[in-house]
Amino acid sequence: MNAIQQLENTVQQVRRDILRMVHKVNSGHPGGSLGCAEFFVVLYKEVMEYSAEFSMDGIGEDLFFLSNGHISPVYYSVLARSGFFPVEELNTFRLLDSRLQGHPTTHEKLPGVRIASGSLGQGMSVALGAAAAKALNNDGRLIYSLHGDGELQEGQNWEAIMYAGAKRVDNIIATIDVNGKQIDGSTDDVLHMGNLQEKFEAFGWKVISIKNGNDIASVIEGMKQAKNETNKGKPICVLLHTEMGNGVDFMMHTHAWHGKAPNDNQLAQALEQNPETLGDY
Amino acid sequence: MIINLLKPLNKTLKHWETTDLIYMKTYTFTEKIDTRSGFGAGLTELGKSNENVVALCADLTGSLKMDDFKNNHPERFFQVGIAEANMMGIAAGLTIGGKIPFTGTFANFSTGRVYDQIRQSIAYSHKNVKICASHAGVTLGEDGATHQILEDIGLMKMLPGMTVINTCDFNQTKAATIAVAEHNGPVYLRFGRPKVPNFTDENQKFRIGKGLVLSPGTDVSIIATGHLVWEALEAAKILHEQGISAEVIDIHTIKPLDEKIVIESAKKTGAVVSCEEHNFLGGLGESISRTLATHHPTPQEFVATQDTFGESGTPAQLMEKYGLNAQSIVNATKRVIARKQ
Numbered sequence: 001m002n003a004i005q006q007l008e009n010t011v012q013q014v015r016r017d018i019l020r021m022v023h024k025v026n027s028g029h030p031g032g033s034l035g036c037a038e039f040f041v042v043l044y045k046e047v048m049e050y051s052a053e054f055s056m057d058g059i060g061e062d063l064f065f066l067s068n069g070h071i072s073p074v075y076y077s078v079l080a081r082s083g084f085f086p087v088e089e090l091n092t093f094r095l096l097d098s099r100l101q102g103h104p105t106t107h108e109k110l111p112g113v114r115i116a117s118g119s120l121g122q123g124m125s126v127a128l129g130a131a132a133a134k135a136l137n138n139d140g141r142l143i144y145s146l147h148g149d150g151e152l153q154e155g156q157n158w159e160a161i162m163y164a165g166a167k168r169v170d171n172i173i174a175t176i177d178v179n180g181k182q183i184d185g186s187t188d189d190v191l192h193m194g195n196l197q198e199k200f201e202a203f204g205w206k207v208i209s210i211k212n213g214n215d216i217a218s219v220i221e222g223m224k225q226a227k228n229e230t231n232k233g234k235p236i237c238v239l240l241h242t243e244m245g246n247g248v249d250f251m252m253h254t255h256a257w258h259g260k261a262p263n264d265n266q267l268a269q270a271l272e273q274n275p276e277t278l279g280d281y
Numbered sequence: 282m283i284i285n286l287l288k289p290l291n292k293t294l295k296h297w298e299t300t301d302l303i304y305m306k307t308y309t310f311t312e313k314i315d316t317r318s319g320f321g322a323g324l325t326e327l328g329k330s331n332e333n334v335v336a337l338c339a340d341l342t343g344s345l346k347m348d349d350f351k352n353n354h355p356e357r358f359f360q361v362g363i364a365e366a367n368m369m370g371i372a373a374g375l376t377i378g379g380k381i382p383f384t385g386t387f388a389n390f391s392t393g394r395v396y397d398q399i400r401q402s403i404a405y406s407h408k409n410v411k412i413c414a415s416h417a418g419v420t421l422g423e424d425g426a427t428h429q430i431l432e433d434i435g436l437m438k439m440l441p442g443m444t445v446i447n448t449c450d451f452n453q454t455k456a457a458t459i460a461v462a463e464h465n466g467p468v469y470l471r472f473g474r475p476k477v478p479n480f481t482d483e484n485q486k487f488r489i490g491k492g493l494v495l496s497p498g499t500d501v502s503i504i505a506t507g508h509l510v511w512e513a514l515e516a517a518k519i520l521h522e523q524g525i526s527a528e529v530i531d532i533h534t535i536k537p538l539d540e541k542i543v544i545e546s547a548k549k550t551g552a553v554v555s556c557e558e559h560n561f562l563g564g565l566g567e568s569i570s571r572t573l574a575t576h577h578p579t580p581q582e583f584v585a586t587q588d589t590f591g592e593s594g595t596p597a598q599l600m601e602k603y604g605l606n607a608q609s610i611v612n613a614t615k616r617v618i619a620r621k622q
Contacts, residue, residue, distance in 0.1 A: 056377060057379050116402065117401070123370075125368075126370045126402055133375050139378070156370065160367050
């Protein structure tokens with residue numbers, strides 16, 4: 001089995017995790033989670049360097065910040081399958097007394113999570129702060145972050161984007177999940193955001209586009225390219241074009257599964273399309 | 282503004298003619314100076330003593346008296362521009378990696394404008410950020426109500442895990458600034474713009490969560506915070522001349538509240554006047570009344586703004602119009618003593 005195939009297998013298992021987690025509690029956000037499964041798996045299995053022993057400060061490690069916290073199912077699955085906590089704990093998603101809250105938080109001290117997110121638009125500022133701490137500590141590792149495209153409608157992002165460009169923060173790679181969908185419909189219909197690449201470039205960022213964000217090889221190549229652009233005096237933005245609900249045919253090409261769980265039949269159908277690879281939790 | 286920091290406080294003791302020999306303390310001062318300058322002086326000290334301390338400002342460096350820190354430690358100073366939400370997020374992120382960020386802007390822009398950023402990225406995430414807020418209350422003066430926040434203590438004290446401090450003079454603000462750097466957790470440090478008497482000890486040890494009995498008394502407990510502490514001392518002198526013995530307590534830490542000092546004083550005097558440059562809703566007075574309602578129900582009067590916005594004017598005019606000066610405290614004391622059973 002080649003490396004890409006192994007990553008594909010992990011992605012498929014992550015999809016199963018996402019679907020089973022949201023089905024069990026009949027709540028959560030499967031659409032965006034499925035769309036970002038390849039990105040998370042590539043990030044944690046191929047791109048970032050980090051210690052299995054979690055420490056909040058993460059000195060000498062690459063750090064990741066999830067700004068669009070509602071896609072917690074994919075985050076939790078990949079953290080568990082990267083050794084941050086036992087995969088069995090995915091069973092507790094959104095349950096009382098769980099460390100796996102509906103939206104990620106440090107409050108219950110879940111290893112792998114360094115900031116609470118859920119109220120949108122705050123993650124890029126936090127990532128910039130962590131990037132500044134890295135610079136002050138002469139720590140050459142990088143800061144990665146993920147944001148929804150709809151999330152860019154929050155004004156705080158543009159404060160952060162302006163700041164990063166002006167201050168030439170070049171140890172950050174901020175990825176935008178461009179799936180073109182949000183709760184009320186397509187991003188074009190809800191609030192058209194124009195040309196994101198031109199907007200970021202106008203704010204002084206280097207932009208890299210990954211045309212197929214659900215293709216493992218493309219994501220690896222794009223993130224490699226992004227890494228090569230760091231430490232060159234510009235912040236890096238990756239426009240990751242994904243399909244919401246990817247990997248489950250009836251969840252794709254619609255915004256309907258942004259925040260809706262499948263019923264029993266739908267779950268069975270979705271799991272049939274994604275056979276077990278690494279073993280269910 | 283130059284202040285001679287080396288001059289000792291000129292404290293005097295006055296004999297108070299009661300049978301149980303309660304001695305009233307009165308305080309004098311050599312200079313009036315703004316509390317925000319105390320913050321600046323504290324930050325200057327921290328710049329030298331703690332290399333993990335970093336400072337952020339949203340285009341108000343001069344107003345916050347952060348120039349010294351900025352000039353001495355440019356690599357640890359972050360000018361974020363007029364973008365307070367981003368500033369709070371960056372501050373939260375800086376803690377990841379061991380930094381101790383101090384954010385500086387006006388109280389309105391430190392709280393109401395960025396409440397959700399503080400709530401999620403700082404308080405809920407338990408980040409070690411020190412939110413330092415100048416120009417609180419009506420004594421900001423002529424800029425008017427848009428800038429005179431009177432709701433910030435309430436906003437901040439409602440956040441779980443947030444420490445809330447409102448200092449009364451230059452020396453106390455400086456000491457508090459230094460002390461909060463040693464405290465692990467989010468802090469809201471509130472101070473102001475007007476020049477007020479600098480009367481507390483220059484070399485005081487600031488203890489978070491500990492109230493101070495500035496003068497003992499038997500008839501009423503005047504419990505004050507921030508700029509109203511000096512007014513409370515002035516009120517006690519007026520009351521003393523009228524034969525009323527007031528205990529004056531400085532509560533610099535509104536959360537966690539020093540409940541012990543409040544309860545003990547209320548048990549002794551049986552009447553409380555709370556004093557603050559803040560709305561009576563959500564401020565120190567409500568924290569005191571909650572404590573007393575639970576442990577020792579006591580008549581209380583509230584010297585505070587009465588659920589209103591401020592307006593333009595000089596600090597002294599506004600303090601008088603909104604009932605925040607020594608005379609207002611005297612009047613409130615008369616009312617509460619009349620209610621004693």
